[in-house]
Amino acid sequence: MPARLGAGLALLVLAGLASSPARIRAAEAESPVIRVGSKSFTESYILAEVAAQIIEQVGEARAERRVGLGGTGVTYRAVESGAIDLYPEYTGTLARVILKDPATETPPALRARLDPSGLTVSDSLGFANTYALAVRADLADRLGLVTIGDLGAHPELRAAFSSGFLERDDGWPGLRARYGITVSRVDVMEHALTYRAVAGGQVDLMDVFSTDGQLERLHLRLLRDDRHFFPDYSAVLLARRATTERFPRTWAALRDALEGRLDDRRMARLNAMVDLDGRPVADVAAAFLGGRDAEAAAGAPAHRALLAEIAALTVDHLVLVLISVGAAIGLGVPMGIAAARARQLGQLELSVVAVLQTVPALALLMFMIPLFGIGKGPALVALSAYALLPIVRNTHAGLVAIDRQLLEIAWVLRLGPLRRLARIDLPLAAVPIMAGIKTATVTTVGTATLAAFIGGGGYGALIVRGLAMDDTATILAGAAPAALMALGFHALFELLDRIVIPLGLRG
Amino acid sequence: MIALREVSKRFGNTAALDSVSLEVRPGTTHVLLGSSGAGKSTVLRLILGLAVPDSGTVLVDGIPVEPATRDGLVGRMGYVVQDGGLYPHLTALDNAALPLEARGWPRARRTARVAELAAMTGLDAATLGRYPRELSGGQRQRVGLVRALALDPPILLLDEPLGALDPIVRAELQDHLGRLFESLAKTVVLVTHDLREAARLGHAITLMTAGRVVQHGSFADLAERPVNPFVTHFLTAQTLGGVAPAAR
Numbered sequence: 001m002p003a004r005l006g007a008g009l010a011l012l013v014l015a016g017l018a019s020s021p022a023r024i025r026a027a028e029a030e031s032p033v034i035r036v037g038s039k040s041f042t043e044s045y046i047l048a049e050v051a052a053q054i055i056e057q058v059g060e061a062r063a064e065r066r067v068g069l070g071g072t073g074v075t076y077r078a079v080e081s082g083a084i085d086l087y088p089e090y091t092g093t094l095a096r097v098i099l100k101d102p103a104t105e106t107p108p109a110l111r112a113r114l115d116p117s118g119l120t121v122s123d124s125l126g127f128a129n130t131y132a133l134a135v136r137a138d139l140a141d142r143l144g145l146v147t148i149g150d151l152g153a154h155p156e157l158r159a160a161f162s163s164g165f166l167e168r169d170d171g172w173p174g175l176r177a178r179y180g181i182t183v184s185r186v187d188v189m190e191h192a193l194t195y196r197a198v199a200g201g202q203v204d205l206m207d208v209f210s211t212d213g214q215l216e217r218l219h220l221r222l223l224r225d226d227r228h229f230f231p232d233y234s235a236v237l238l239a240r241r242a243t244t245e246r247f248p249r250t251w252a253a254l255r256d257a258l259e260g261r262l263d264d265r266r267m268a269r270l271n272a273m274v275d276l277d278g279r280p281v282a283d284v285a286a287a288f289l290g291g292r293d294a295e296a297a298a299g300a301p302a303h304r305a306l307l308a309e310i311a312a313l314t315v316d317h318l319v320l321v322l323i324s325v326g327a328a329i330g331l332g333v334p335m336g337i338a339a340a341r342a343r344q345l346g347q348l349e350l351s352v353v354a355v356l357q358t359v360p361a362l363a364l365l366m367f368m369i370p371l372f373g374i375g376k377g378p379a380l381v382a383l384s385a386y387a388l389l390p391i392v393r394n395t396h397a398g399l400v401a402i403d404r405q406l407l408e409i410a411w412v413l414r415l416g417p418l419r420r421l422a423r424i425d426l427p428l429a430a431v432p433i434m435a436g437i438k439t440a441t442v443t444t445v446g447t448a449t450l451a452a453f454i455g456g457g458g459y460g461a462l463i464v465r466g467l468a469m470d471d472t473a474t475i476l477a478g479a480a481p482a483a484l485m486a487l488g489f490h491a492l493f494e495l496l497d498r499i500v501i502p503l504g505l506r507g
Numbered sequence: 508m509i510a511l512r513e514v515s516k517r518f519g520n521t522a523a524l525d526s527v528s529l530e531v532r533p534g535t536t537h538v539l540l541g542s543s544g545a546g547k548s549t550v551l552r553l554i555l556g557l558a559v560p561d562s563g564t565v566l567v568d569g570i571p572v573e574p575a576t577r578d579g580l581v582g583r584m585g586y587v588v589q590d591g592g593l594y595p596h597l598t599a600l601d602n603a604a605l606p607l608e609a610r611g612w613p614r615a616r617r618t619a620r621v622a623e624l625a626a627m628t629g630l631d632a633a634t635l636g637r638y639p640r641e642l643s644g645g646q647r648q649r650v651g652l653v654r655a656l657a658l659d660p661p662i663l664l665l666d667e668p669l670g671a672l673d674p675i676v677r678a679e680l681q682d683h684l685g686r687l688f689e690s691l692a693k694t695v696v697l698v699t700h701d702l703r704e705a706a707r708l709g710h711a712i713t714l715m716t717a718g719r720v721v722q723h724g725s726f727a728d729l730a731e732r733p734v735n736p737f738v739t740h741f742l743t744a745q746t747l748g749g750v751a752p753a754a755r
Contacts, residue, residue, distance in 0.1 A: 405592055408557050412586045413606045413654070414578070423605070427596045502596035504638035 032061035034243060034250065037084035037374075039075050040068040040453075040468045041191065042274050042281075043129060043211060043235075043267065047088035047258075049285035051237065054257050057289075060247040066374060066455040068464045071164060072097050074369055074454070079238060080117060083374045083455075086239035086254075090129060092231040094121070094238065096170045105232055120241045122255050124234035126262040127211055131165060131230045133175075134208040134220040136198060147224045151181045151205070159205040160189040160197055170231055171207070178229045195220075195470050209233075211264050213272030214470065235262070257289065275470065280305060306474075309462070310481055317458035317485065320376070320448040324383035325441045332388045332440075333433065336395020337421070350396060357389040361447045365454050379448075379456025386447055387440040394436025398429025430501045438493040445486040449478065459485075508533050509554055509662065509696065514563030516549055516718075523549045525718040526563070531711075533661075536688050536695040538709030540702070542741075545715040547698040551664045554696065556581055567662070585655030589667040591647035593639040593654075599646070600635040603653040610658065624653040629683055645676040652684075656691075663688070665697045669704065681707050702745040714738060 034055050038048035045067055052063040066084050069075045072093055078084045094114070095104045104113050110121050133148055135157075140146070143154055151157065165171035166188055176182070183205060189197065197203040199218045208215060210222065237254060244251035262270075273284045335353070339346030359367075364386060368378035402425065410420045426433070452460030462478030465471075509531040516524040524546045531537040539547040552558040553565045556577025565572040567580050586592075593602045601608075603624070604617040612620070625632055630649040639647055648668060655663060668684075669677045685708050688695050699705055705712050706726045714721045714729060721741075722734045733739045 405588060406594060409586065409588070409592045411557075412555060412581055412584070413609060414582060415605065415609045419609055423597075423608075424594060428594070430596075504594075504596040504598070504640065 032247070033064050034061045034086070034247060035064045035066050035084040037069050037075055037078055037087035037455075038067040039072065039087070040070055040464055041209075042213070042271050042468055043209070044088050045281050045465070045468065046270050046274060046284055046288075047125070047235065047237075049281045050258065050288055051086065051088070051254055053282075053285050053289055054254050055250055058247075058250045058253045060250045068452060068461065068468065069374060069455055070366075070453050074366065074374075076238075077369055078374050078455075079119065079240060081370070082240065083369070085243040086237055088125075088235055089121070089238040090233040090235055091121075091124070092130070092170065092233035094236075096231065097168065102170075102231065107234075107236055110236075114238075115241070118241050120239055120244055122237040122239070123259045124236060125258045126235075126260045127264045127267045128232055128234045129209045129211045129264075129267070130225075130233045131171065132208050132210045132222045132225065133205060134198070134215060134222050135205055136201070137219045137221045139204060140221045140223075145221075145223060147226045148175070148181070148229070149179050149226060150223070151183070152179065155182045155184060157183050157204040158185045158187075158202075159183045160187045160194045160203040161207045162191045162194070163188045165207040175229050178227055190467060211267040211271060213268050213270070213275045215268075217272070217276050235267075278471065278473075306477055310459075310477060313457065313459050313461060313478070314481060314485070316461075317445070317448055317482065320379060320383060320451055320456065320458045321441065321444050321485075321489075324380050324448070325387050325437070325444050327380070327384040328387035328391055328440055328444075329437060331384070332391030332436075333395050335388070336392045336433075337399065337425075339392065339396040340399035346396060350393060353389050353392050356385055361386055362450050362453060365450055365456075369454060374455040376451075376456050379451035379454055379458075383444055383448055383451065387444045390436040390439040390443075391433070392436075394432040394439075395429065398432035399425055401432075402428050427502045428505070431505060434493070434497055434500055438490070441489050441493070442486050445482055445489060449482050508566070508568060509537075509694065510566045511550065511553070512564045512566070514550075514553060514560045514565060516546075516553065516558065516560050522718045524553075524560070527715075527718070527720055528563075529713050529720065529723065531694060531696055533694050534692045535710040536685075536693075536697060536708050538705040538712045539696065539698045539715060540700070540705045540709075540712050540741075541715035541721075542700055544717070546718040547700075547715055548666050549718075551586075551666050551696060551698055554664060555584060555586060582658075583660050584662040584664055585658075585660045587648075587651045587655045587663070587665045587668045589670040590644065591639070591651030593647055593650055595639050598636055598638055599630075599642060599650045602639070603635070603650050603657060605654060606657045620657060621653060624656050625649070628652050628656075628687065643676075644672050645680060648672065648680065661694060663693045663695045665695065667698055667700070669699070669701070677701075677704075684708060702742060714741065716741075 036048045036052045036055065038044040048065065048067050052065050055061060055063040066078070069078055075087055076098055079087055091105050091107065091110060094110050095102055099113055101113070104110050107121050107123050114120060135145055144150065145154070161172055166186065167173075172186070187203070194203060194206045195214055195218055198206050198220065208220065208222070214220070215222065237258065239251065270284055270288055273279045273287070274281055335349060339349045361382070365379065365382045368382050372378035372381060406424065406428070410424050415423065448458050449460035449463055451458050452464045459478040459482045463475050466474030466478060511527055511529050513526045513528055514524055515522065515526055527546070527550065539550055541547050549558065553560055554567065554572065556572045559574070567583065570576050570580060572580055593599070597605070600618065600621055603621045607617040607620060621635065622632060625635060628649045630646065630653060634642060634646050642650065652668070669680055672680065681704055688708070697708060709726065711723065712726055712729060713723050716737065722729055722738050724732070729738055730742060733742070
């Protein structure tokens with residue numbers, strides 16, 4: 001049995017290797033492709049899409065979009081490992097978060113420092129998206145809030161900050177020290193959700209980006225940073241040097257089209273076109289490249305595009321669920337059998353699998369990035385590992401619950417180990433095993449929505465985008481089909497039970 | 508021939524068998540008689556090789572039952588347990604044909620063999636397609652018997668085969684079994700706590716209590732020449748229940 005277990009684990013590792021960076025680079029040689037990444041907020045999506053469209057226009061390579069990867073850490077690791085080739089980043093972020101050296105804030109300084117990592121940056125795209133603090137305009141008027149320092153007189157205010165802002169030295173800790181201010185309460189909230197909380201009056205103060213398209217619509221006012229605490233966050237493209245050298249015309253075109261071309265207002269307008277007018281990112285990017293972004297937003301026929309996208313994502317999501325559950329069955333049932341056969345080793349095995357399950361699904365997905373990069377492969381590995389527990393546990397429980405006398409009789413009848421497994425053990429444990437597979441499948445439909453956070457696709461792509469753009473309709477467009485799919489699988493398993501569970505065992 | 512030589516077996520602090528010796532002559536039915544907990548079933552499990560004695564030897568056809576020999580020896584035995592020991596997910600036919608399937612018999616031959624044995628054991632052919640839970644206790648018992656007989660083993664080991672049956676079915680099956688064992692000339696070891704069953708079926712009886720042999724002999728020996736008061740007590744306790752033993 002240990003041999004079987006070992007083979008199973010090897011399979012899991014292989015499944016992961018299938019998508020390792022090495023493999024990705026091998027595929028690159030066959031069909032030239034530039035992978036464009038982005039963080040998960042509107043501006044990053046737009047800039048990435050603009051870059052992707054420029055790459056397509058030049059035609060040196062195919063553009064592959066791996067957008068909405070998450071925060072700085074994940075996205076930087078992705079470009080560093082070669083899982084993506086470039087993404088929009090900010091000078092201040094690179095200097096302070098990645099290099100931890102505030103002196104390297106200019107593009108030339110960054111270029112010199114990033115060179116050993118095989119990375120390079122463009123010049124500034126023209127705008128700086130600095131951190132800022134925002135309050136509702138009516139509150140600002142009522143309390144006379146103009147500068148950040150004015151907050152010192154109002155410690156009763158409640159704040160909600162994004163986790164990055166709350167922890168970074170160039171965020172809340174440093175700001176608080178510089179201005180000597182306190183607030184009565186600080187919560188960590190997903191940025192997109194904080195807007196609603198502020199607009200709804202549950203929260204008074206939030207961190208925003210100065211190019212945020214929603215500031216005007218939601219009647220938010222920025223507090224002036226009169227002590228110049230926030231560093232310069234000029235937008236740049238962060239790229240792998242090897243990519244810029246391999247596709248020189250593309251890199252030149254990217255720099256030509258973007259460097260110095262976007263000021264704060266223009267970027268804020270592009271953000272608003274997506275966030276407030278609900279126009280597809282691809283449309284907005286195309287409008288910018290065509291110089292048409294100054295025009296009034298046309299009523300975008302988004303519905304048909306969304307339906308087509310949901311259809312494509314349904315296939316995507318099904319693939320995620322079916323492959324990962326399939327792998328979990330292929331691995332989990334033998335592991336359950338092994339655990340039932342070797343009792344002591346089995347307890348150890350069950351504990352390991354259970355511990356795996358206590359890792360939050362999102363964290364498990366994040367762990368995949370340094371190991372296997374981003375995309376579908378790592379997502380499948382994580383989802384398979386996550387689906388393992390109910391299958392292993394139920395297989396084990398079903399097998400050890402079989403009447404011992406029936407197993408002794410199987411030996412007396414000289415059935416042999418394989419025939420016994422196929423004819424006696426597995427059919428007798430069919431009810432719990434099927435229940436485990438059903439649990440694994442239905443929960444995987446839900447967990448798979450998280451795959452989008454590491455570029456794995458599926459319905460989660462809509463949820464991530466909807467969250468980033470504070471668009472409930474888009475979130476629902478991802479969440480509702482996922483719920484329907486879970487129900488569908490539930491029904492399918494009721495049907496499957498009638499086929500798989502032996503007639504004599506049905507109550 | 509089956510023989511136990513001074514066999515002892517403990518489970519934890521309890522002595523399941525304490526220096527038990529007995530011999531079963533080929534072609535005869537040997538009844539292990541006693542109350543529950545007497546160690547009768549442990550004797551069967553030792554003969555099958557499902558349990559290993561702490562000391563002493565178990566011989567089947569002169570070969571000691573050991574981990575190295577038990578796989579070969581068990582092929583000479585058929586085993587029937589209370590309520591049949593049937594697999595709930597298999598039909599009566601598939602249950603009974605399992606040992607034939609394991610030996611690679613083709614389906615048609617398996618079905619024919621099971622039908623033949625079903626007729627012999629008084630099992631209605633129409634019940635063969637049913638699942639165990641759709642059968643009566645007597646039918647389940649007969650299916651278990653057919654399965655044990657399928658490969659025509661020379662030895663049959665029966666552990667309270669009729670224990671779960673109501674008295675009428677039980678009496679009927681007892682007669683049936685007696686005739687069957689006689690005609691097939693099997694070496695039979697039958698475990699029961701039922702005196703009437705022992706009297707009807709046993710050529711030889713070993714009365715046991717608390718892991719020890721009290722007396723070997725025919726029913727007449729036990730009834731007429733009890734070695735101690737326990738034998739008389741055991742016999743009268745049940746005969747007073749109203750069933751007169753019919754001496755063979």
